Amino acid sequence: MPGAYLVGLLVSIAGIAVLDARYRLFFWRSPLRAAAVMVIGLVFFLVWDVVGVHLGVFFIGHNDLLSGVLLAPEVPLEEVFFLVLLCWTTMDLFGALGPVVARRLDRPSVDDRVDAGERP
Amino acid sequence: MTGSATYALLAVPFLGVALLVAVTAGVVTARRRGAGRRRVGIVSAVVAGAVLLVMTGVFNNVIVGLGIVAYDPALVAGPRIGLFPVEDLAYSIGAALLLPSCWVLLDRPRTGGADRPVRSERPSRPSRRHDQPPRRPEETP
Numbered sequence: 001m002p003g004a005y006l007v008g009l010l011v012s013i014a015g016i017a018v019l020d021a022r023y024r025l026f027f028w029r030s031p032l033r034a035a036a037v038m039v040i041g042l043v044f045f046l047v048w049d050v051v052g053v054h055l056g057v058f059f060i061g062h063n064d065l066l067s068g069v070l071l072a073p074e075v076p077l078e079e080v081f082f083l084v085l086l087c088w089t090t091m092d093l094f095g096a097l098g099p100v101v102a103r104r105l106d107r108p109s110v111d112d113r114v115d116a117g118e119r120p
Numbered sequence: 121m122t123g124s125a126t127y128a129l130l131a132v133p134f135l136g137v138a139l140l141v142a143v144t145a146g147v148v149t150a151r152r153r154g155a156g157r158r159r160v161g162i163v164s165a166v167v168a169g170a171v172l173l174v175m176t177g178v179f180n181n182v183i184v185g186l187g188i189v190a191y192d193p194a195l196v197a198g199p200r201i202g203l204f205p206v207e208d209l210a211y212s213i214g215a216a217l218l219l220p221s222c223w224v225l226l227d228r229p230r231t232g233g234a235d236r237p238v239r240s241e242r243p244s245r246p247s248r249r250h251d252q253p254p255r256r257p258e259e260t261p
Binding site for chain 1: 126130131138156159164165167168171175183184186187188189190195214218223226227
């Protein structure tokens, strides 16, 4: 089904956006800074993709799941959404781990007790 | 159908740039917030990277299995994780190196001008921050 991959990516992105909003991890913590990081990530990985395509390393396979819209030869529209998902997932993870790691490194003995009581 | 290092070599300059930014972020964070804060950032990024590698392992098998992406067997080294070439993992490593580093580098620096209060989403006393619950009271209905 054409567009199925894009739908899958959008559903996935919606999921990490909800987590971001709920726990204030990335865009919901500092929107401008998050936007800047996202743009840097997209440019970085799109250049990587284009060079890889140019070298002939990877290309679009045989499927009927893509929308058919191409941004460049062998670079489908979906690639941008995949990279958004990759970058946003990375920063959701980093944002969620920061406070946890800080607690563990600062006060491991107290932390274990608190965690045991607070975690569901 | 002999493999080559083309795909692996493609990752080298990108991971090099990402590593350079990460080292810079480490130096800057240690200077701004101390070695303890840098350690928190490094551990967080490493754990995030590990989780990302696992997620990539699942995701890439799906998209290669569905034929969304394919590889020239002559340009990849050969080892595969299920269906996808092991070199694909470089994207996750690059993301874990580059993005958290840019995030901390773009944070507002708390520099010398102590008389001028710096607007920040973080409290000015880092030692108290960890005592706060992860959810702010006003969020809960």
